[in-house]
Amino acid sequence: MVENGSSKYYQQNGYPAMEVSLEHGASKCYDDDGRLKRTGTVWTASAHIITAVIGSGVLSLAWAIAQLGWVAGPAVMFLFSFVIYYTSALLSDCYRSGDPSTGKRNYTYMDAVHANLGGLKVKLCGFIQYANLFGVAIGYTIAASISMLAIRRSNCFHEKGHKNPCHMSSNPYMILFGVIEIVFSQIPDFDQIWWLSIVAAVMSITYSSIGLALGIVQVIANKSIKGSLTGISIGAVTETQKIWRSLQAFGDIAFAYSYSIILIEIQDTIKAPPPSEAKVMKRATLISVVVTTIFYMLCGCMGYAAFGDDAPGNLLTGFGFYNPYWLLDIANAAIVIHLIGAYQVFCQPLFAFVEKWALAAFPESTLITKEITIPIAPNKTYNLNLFRLVWRSAFVVLTTVISMLLPFFNDVVGLLGALGFWPLTVYFPVEMYIAQKRIPKWSTRWVCLQMLSVACLAISIAAAIGSIAGVISDLKVYRPFKSSY
Template identity: 80%
Template sequence: MGENGAAKYYQQPAFTPMDVSIEAGNGHQGLKCYDDDGRLKRTGTLWTASAHIVTAVIGSGVLSLAWAIGQLGWVAGPVVMLLFSFVTYYTSTLLADCYRSGDLMTGKRNYNYTDAVHSYLGGIKVKLCGCIQYANLFGVAIGYTIAASISMMAIKRSNCFHEKGHDNPCHASSNMFMIIFGVTEIFLSQIPDFDQLWWLSIVAAIMSFTYSSIGLALGIVQVVANGGLKGSLTGISIGVVSPTQKIWRSLQAFGDIAFAYSFSLVLIEIQDTIKAPPPSEAKVMKKATLLSTVVTTLFYMLCGCMGYAAFGDEAPSNLLTGFGFYNPFWLLDIANVAIVVHLVGAYQVFCQPLFAFIEKWAAKKWPESTFITKEIAVPLSSTKHFNLSLFRLVWRSAFVVLTTVISMLLPFFNDVVGLLGALGFWPLTVYFPVEMYIVQKKIPKWSTRWVCLQMLSLACLAITVAAAIGSVAGIVTDLKVYRPFKSS
């Protein structure tokens, strides 16, 4: 059994489709309810897969893009963004082909990213991939908690500025908002399976378009009010920042842009929700990836460029909470509510693979433990009930609490976003997809295609290292003046 929906499958025998037909008393009807691997028939489509991707991609990362373009300038900023979008799309198509081992229509399914690495690469690379993927998912949970709390705090401060004027400091603490976000995630984390999150992803995708559109509209209005575009060809000027800061911030901008495209780590899990061929899951996933990448890149370019055009060197690290915009305050409030709702869903999309991995491991380690394997049927109505797992309740709640506490200790939105983007981009978006594709297609070593793929991987490694260095430098600088649990 794969990891997705692990808690659900632990309690059930590993039925084959034939087993199901015998139990159902109607062979052909029973077969129709299950896929070729004996699991309940998948129902995902191009649109649900696209919604999952958009939920994962157009996240809090879009809000830092005006700042990122501000560090790089009008030339390098858009070029870097386009390069990241192309690389992400290309390597995602390679990864989509790795969902099944062997034939794309009938090969053995790989239920998650680590399963795919195990099938194609094996050995120490499986453990390495698992560590990187799950550490990144853990980090994303922290980043999203920080971003959601900043948006909730921005609503409070926006209303304060409206009542008391822009000169009032309107201090607010993010801690209470982080706790509110964490409590919400404790409840939602009890949803057992990834494929039961489709409705949450669609809501979250709508929210992401809502706040991105508001940010874009406010940027356009500000540009009109300014009477022209701000910014320069080379980005923030030396003098406004020191030469060393210019280097660090430019490198960190690479990490911010990389984070804005970080969805490869859940691509296989999303693909595992798509209904069985024909057409193959890989074909549907490639179309969903192309659609999502084009849409998100368009939004990213518009939001990032218009934000930079509106504020120039003073572009805030978070476009809708940095208070470059003060009015109309009610529109800012709507945008920030949309951000929070989106991040509530995105948190679950990213964390479900990690939840499922731990639950599968625990069930394998202690198969006789009723605490781990038993589920309690909680009635919701006369015809519906919810299967509550005590282990799932305890472990997932503990995970949310831990990420919330770490977020309260390190609430540096931009630096955390940059570091997460840097650490996850090369290994998960480039290296493993390239290596698996080479094995699957049996590409000869030192052939032209092999050399080109390796050059792409090495170039992305260099960018990842540089972006990580810039983000760490930013965190070190922030820590020198930061005091935990203080209002800002």
């Protein structure tokens, strides 16, 4: 799952791509496909990937390593980083169909699937993508509301002391987040605002760095490194819980690394060959995966070293840290600001898809086609579409209600990571690569790629089972709309 992805990856320098008919190849201003000349380099592509990957998923890594221990935890993280790098390299070869330097460009992940696989697999990919976006909306609602609640609880602990339970419900904050998203969802092309990616990047770096710094400070204060080689011990949890939690940890790590869904869009920002976009993208992927893995290792391992088996599911809202309370408030405020925009970035494509389908299915419906002009400034108007108002509001309400029923950050993050990892990160890139390179069936390379895909499918299924078991366990003690933290 991508944390800071933005539709800016579809554009160059913040301006929409322009379609221009070119009879004699690219001009000084336009590339061979008639779009504005791309200017991206290995460094800008690396920055886009790092910005896209580092997000709220980093907050659960200390908990994930606590379940696996000092041996398996870092090893699993290295395993995921290798798989992500390898499949991203395969996917980068699918940006152009045919010749890697002059073939037809595929501008999005779906374009690549359509060009290389076609048929039912395109519909399957679309369903998985949109289902994943729906799940991300729920996950972001939970994460944002818990961070808003954490700010209030942090101030309560500061005023009344750490022994005061300061029990509060997250439901009002979920409703508040939902109301904000209903308003923003009605802003046309909100996800294409040029500064949105910059804000997301700054916020992500802010709260991730604060979490890392607080972990380092706690380790220094403890004067020792906590944790064990095998993770949380039997006794603190049952044998069954140990198994489910370890599997769920796989999903949490997978969620933190997911970005394949926007890799093609990032690659579409790289300037034309030579060298080919695929070569540049592979270098950018290697750089970004190395940087991200180092950062994740530091965050996860420092959090585990600071708290050991007691590492919270969310490093900044689990209240392993109480002070400085104002720094925790800043970190959680950064999470909220980031997720408010990220929710729209992920949901706007889903909104647009449903509205495009509705318009094609019911072209004569005034509910769908009628625009009501509302003046909002002397020279500005807003076009209100009733179908957009009703559909987008209903979507936000639905995700908010589900979030209130299942407000379990760790379990939901693990489930999202598990469900999105195999199909979007492994299966489709592998199948597209096989189709494009025409790799013979049952050849050594074909067999190796299929073994990788099957192994990752097994990991995804296991992680999903562990996350679902976690949800079921939490529901045994949670009372919807009544329980408080």
